[in-house]
Amino acid sequence: MIDLHCHLLPNIDDGSCSWEESLDMVRMAHDDGIKAIVTTPHWIEGTNWQPETGVVRDMVLEMNQRIEDAGIDFKVFPGMEVGITADLTGLIDRDRILTLAEGDFLLLEVPFHSIPLGITEIISQLSSINKQTVLAHPERNRELQHKPKNIMEYVDAGALIQVTAGSLAGEFGQNARRCAIDFAKMDALDFVSTDAHSVRYRKPIVSEGLKALEKAVGKDKVNSVINASYGVVNLSRQS
Numbered sequence: 001m002i003d004l005h006c007h008l009l010p011n012i013d014d015g016s017c018s019w020e021e022s023l024d025m026v027r028m029a030h031d032d033g034i035k036a037i038v039t040t041p042h043w044i045e046g047t048n049w050q051p052e053t054g055v056v057r058d059m060v061l062e063m064n065q066r067i068e069d070a071g072i073d074f075k076v077f078p079g080m081e082v083g084i085t086a087d088l089t090g091l092i093d094r095d096r097i098l099t100l101a102e103g104d105f106l107l108l109e110v111p112f113h114s115i116p117l118g119i120t121e122i123i124s125q126l127s128s129i130n131k132q133t134v135l136a137h138p139e140r141n142r143e144l145q146h147k148p149k150n151i152m153e154y155v156d157a158g159a160l161i162q163v164t165a166g167s168l169a170g171e172f173g174q175n176a177r178r179c180a181i182d183f184a185k186m187d188a189l190d191f192v193s194t195d196a197h198s199v200r201y202r203k204p205i206v207s208e209g210l211k212a213l214e215k216a217v218g219k220d221k222v223n224s225v226i227n228a229s230y231g232v233v234n235l236s237r238q239s
């Protein structure tokens with residue numbers, strides 16, 4: 001499994017607070033069977049969370065060096081969790097935001113309360129430049145929790161769905177858990193990621209979520225989300 005959503009880099013958003021904590025998060029992920037992490041600091045227009053792409057790339061290089069020095073067989077790739085805003089294609093074009101592992105998938109943050117208009121448009125704009133939208137944790141959105149079927153509008157428009165492992169494990173309440181399972185039953189669940197922020201809470205652990213997914217819909221779905229994560233990152237590529 002590759003974790004495609006994780007706030008691993010220190011002091012760049014509300015994730016890890018130090019390089020030591022980041023390394024501890026890597027150890028924890030590694031012990032849980034995760035092979036690599038795409039680190040996804042928040043990038044939100046109009047806030048202090050708009051890290052420069054070059055800074056993220058440099059920090060990923062440093063992280064990988066520290067991992068190597070610690071003798072851990074593990075790899076980190078650059079990415080971002082991008083807040084909904086206009087002109088995402090222009091932001092990609094001007095190297096202001098990063099796709100997952102600098103490949104063909106953009107992780108787009110879904111807010112927790114209402115759903116902003118225009119997501120379907122964003123999905124098609126991105127696909128016009130051959131980028132596929134990955135919606136981050138839609139199972140934690142109140143509107144979708146009430147009407148899980150509405151996720152199909154975005155799936156039909158071409159989005160992939162990333163559910164948080166902790167949602168499946170029940171860490172975000174029954175509504176998020178039920179919604180995540182409903183998505184899986186509708187075949188609207190492509191990736192399970194940790195969205196980890198630290199070693200103390202929201203940890204880089206995926207196994208509990210995968211166990212819950214297997215119990216609800218069977219082993220095949222678990223295998224398919226594991227395989228799908230490898231489709232996003234070329235593990236042999238150097239970063």
Ligand SMILES: [Fe+2]
Nearest residue numbers: 005007081195
């Ligand atoms: Fe996140």
